[in-house]
Amino acid sequence: MPMDYAAQVCTLIEAGHAFYARGWVPATSGNFSARVDDERVAITVSGRHKGKLTPDDIMLVDMAGNSLTAARKPSAETALHLSLYRHDPSTQAVLHTHSPLATTLSLLLKDALSLRDYEVLKAFPGIDTHEYEIVVPIFANDQDIDRLAATVEHYVDYHLDSYGYLIAGHGFYTWGNSVEDACRHVEAFEFLFECEMLKRRMTQ
Numbered sequence: 001m002p003m004d005y006a007a008q009v010c011t012l013i014e015a016g017h018a019f020y021a022r023g024w025v026p027a028t029s030g031n032f033s034a035r036v037d038d039e040r041v042a043i044t045v046s047g048r049h050k051g052k053l054t055p056d057d058i059m060l061v062d063m064a065g066n067s068l069t070a071a072r073k074p075s076a077e078t079a080l081h082l083s084l085y086r087h088d089p090s091t092q093a094v095l096h097t098h099s100p101l102a103t104t105l106s107l108l109l110k111d112a113l114s115l116r117d118y119e120v121l122k123a124f125p126g127i128d129t130h131e132y133e134i135v136v137p138i139f140a141n142d143q144d145i146d147r148l149a150a151t152v153e154h155y156v157d158y159h160l161d162s163y164g165y166l167i168a169g170h171g172f173y174t175w176g177n178s179v180e181d182a183c184r185h186v187e188a189f190e191f192l193f194e195c196e197m198l199k200r201r202m203t204q
């Protein structure tokens with residue numbers, strides 16, 4: 001169902017302000033998007049400060065990543081957002097942050113982060129027990145975003161229970177069936193990243 005563009009813009013701006021306040025999108029990093037309809041996505045303009053987002057910092061692109069807003073260039077990572085919308089028509093929002101915990105864990109670990117036995121796993125759709133394991137894959141960083149997007153698309157096509165992924169030394173992506181759902185996933189992942197880091201510190 002087509003979403004109201006103004007409403008989507010509003011929720012993306014709120015996410016930017018909240019995430020910046022928590023240190024998850026420093027120094028203009030990160031990017032956010034929301035599906036408007038089958039052909040269009042609202043996405044943050046390249047290089048804008050997420051703690052100071054205004055409606056002017058959100059623009060429209062088509063599903064091939066072409067700008068539909070005059071004189072605006074979309075985020076350099078737009079292809080990573082679009083691959084997730086193409087993968088699942090029910091995905092309504094994609095959020096990407098560069099938090100210290102996501103970035104550090106992605107460098108400490110190889111291949112994947114396993115999250116199991118946490119009550120907060122119930123923040124993710126389809127999970128109603130702590131007796132569950134989420135595997136968060138870690139992809140090598142790549143300045144060739146189209147190539148990275150193809151790698152991600154291939155992974156999620158074969159792992160239908162994916163909720164997010166890390167990019168080594170870079171940050172993480174998660175998504176949801178609304179901007180609010182995707183924000184809840186960011187919060188849940190950040191909490192889990194913190195628990196995993198604490199566990200590692202305390203068992204050293």
Ligand SMILES: [Zn+2]
Nearest residue numbers: 030077096171
């Ligand atoms: Zn990034």
